[in-house]
Amino acid sequence: MCRHYGGGVAMAANTYDAIVIGSGMSGGWAAKELTEKGMQTLVLEAGRSIVPEVDYVEHVPPWGVKFRGLRDRKAESINRPIQSQIGDEWNAKFFVDDKENPYTTDSDKPYLFLRGRHVGGRSVMWGRQTYRLSDLDFEANLKEGLGVDWPIRYKDIEPWYNYVEDFIGVSGQAEGLPHLPDSKFLPPMEMNCAELAVKEAIAGKFPDGRMMTIGRVAILTESHRGRAACHYCGPCQRGCITRSYFSSVNSTLPAAQETGKLTLRPFSVVHSLIFDSKTRKITGVRVIDGQTREAMEFHARIVFLCASTLESARILLNSTTPEFPNGLANSSGELGHNLMDHIFKGGATGTIPGHEDHIQMGNRPNGIYVPRFRNIKQKHPAFLRGYGFQGGGHREGWERGSDMPGFGVDFKNMLKNPGPWRFNFTGFGECLPNHDNHLEIDKNKVDAWGIPALKINCQWRPNELAIYKDMSVTAAEMLEAAGAKDIVASTAQSLPGEGIHEMGSARMGRDPKTSVLNEHNQAHDVKNLFVTDGSCMVSSACVNPSLTYMALTARACDYAVGKMKRGEL
């Protein structure tokens, strides 16, 4: 499975029909679509290969890792002080070495850039939550006069949501909400007892239409397209040997491989793009070999840039030419600007009394979802847009014993049984596009391959902070409605970047003067360049974004290959 490069047939030396940069969530889709449409495609991936049989560790028990889940604290504080804030002791190896991959910020504007560099990118460790945007989202900027208007509407992306969902497999419950359109669902996962109780308590209680549904998740609840149903071991973020959740490694890259037209080259760190001022097109890609540090070039008729929001912007900002002194495809001056992430961690926890004679069986790798309810029926006085809640119920385990008095036989027997039902709501809130939240090249810093690093300038602004504040209020209201005890509002607040939903750094738009990409993710300035990762996003909505990146990627591939076949590209 995607272990070696090779398989595809190069035409001239180092020349292909298409180059895809990055093999993560969006790059995997570009690879699949382009190869299936007959393109000889080279995927350049900065990091190493992932070999499921060796690298996946979801079935390693807690006594199989050195610190039993506490992580290698001391080593990480030296090499991975940033990435140590995400993942766990098992999958820490899927996140980058911070020393090799530096970035800078002003000291009063911390930003957490959390990511992996390997085949599959963050699709290997993602949370698999999968939601559609709606016209509430696509029309918001226009209605409110913020940022620029999305150049597409729901009807443009709907067939591509269907197309992607049909391949990846999304489990969930159809609810018929106009502002959170249903996906093509596999059977939903089951709610546990606390969740059923909270769901019932909320239903119909709030005039703003609050309701709760099971998380919509790219995990198979029945076998689907040759992949097995989930076996509920739990920690998908460590890999899945049965390929039951969607990732590039589990799904799109094998499909691309099957066409015989894929050449996947790991350890290929893209430095910049080569622009020909005569044709005003990209002729190739400059690469530094991740292991030998050798500089090399690869050529193709079209390039799909899928290196992730921050890295794609960095590649373009590092690709300066006389025509584009501020970065390739940046005649608008918007490249690197309008960076967004979801503000999260607002919410509340509580104890749900009762149901003590009931338990949940297995480790369901999913939670609940409360779709956005603010600014739908009624305008909120304090902020625009809204947020959704993730979370769920669980029975306390042995961990509670550390905070309890007692020891000995009775104490041990008490901990053998599960504790009370606890419930948590964690909000993910929309972030408005703001020109001042931006990326630039730090001229004094390079990464381990000598490539200039990013300086990230990003802050929460009043609208995000007002959203954050409201999360704890409404979460507590819902817990109260469910009769919860010991309700505690969250005091934690995410830093920009910590939501790992960074997007917007090369936005789409109708006008080349104010946007980088057109309605097909094609650079206004460079016709054979397509950017289809989160950089293209015009607004952030409040739902987990990856499904939208995948749908836009598939849509852009269809457009690009159609143009090529008609000789227009």
Added chain:
Amino acid sequence: MERREVLKLLASAAVLPALTPDAFSMFRSIHAGLAEAPGLKALNSHQDATVTIIAELILPQTDTPGAKAAKVNEFIDLILAEWYDDATTARFLAGLADVDQRSEKLFGKQFVDCTNAQQLQLMKVLDDEAAVARKQQATAEAISRKPAIAPLNFFGMMKKLTLLGYYTSQVGFEVELHKSIIPSSHAGCVAITGVA
């Protein structure tokens, strides 16, 4: 069977719904080699003996094995040597020495030489003090928003590490909690009587 073959077997959809106990025990043997007993690095033999007894008094052998059988002392040694920072380890070891000072004062002998009743008497005092310390620490951390890496109180540390070391051991996980890495079934909301 080779690890690769087991995984191949598991990856095929056909096998999964009825994962045989056989396949599961293979999983176990695959991972058995991963957690070899380390030689002690932070605790001397007297300290180790004291830690072993306290841990066993917190989670004793009942109809299931206790902390000693789960080698919780080795886990605590690892944390002291390689996870805590030096100051925290020093605090733990000072707390351990204090246990002996108290038992000398109360009973005229070191903790390991005390009778079970004497040990339990001292443990009760330590546990009560830890409960007070826990509340104080929680209040302080809520204000400063800087959680420490470990409880500040010795017995608080000891209890936390004992629980973690025990329930994440193979004995604690499989024998005490009846958990398995690949659950035999899954369901959202099940009456407990229908489970056992």
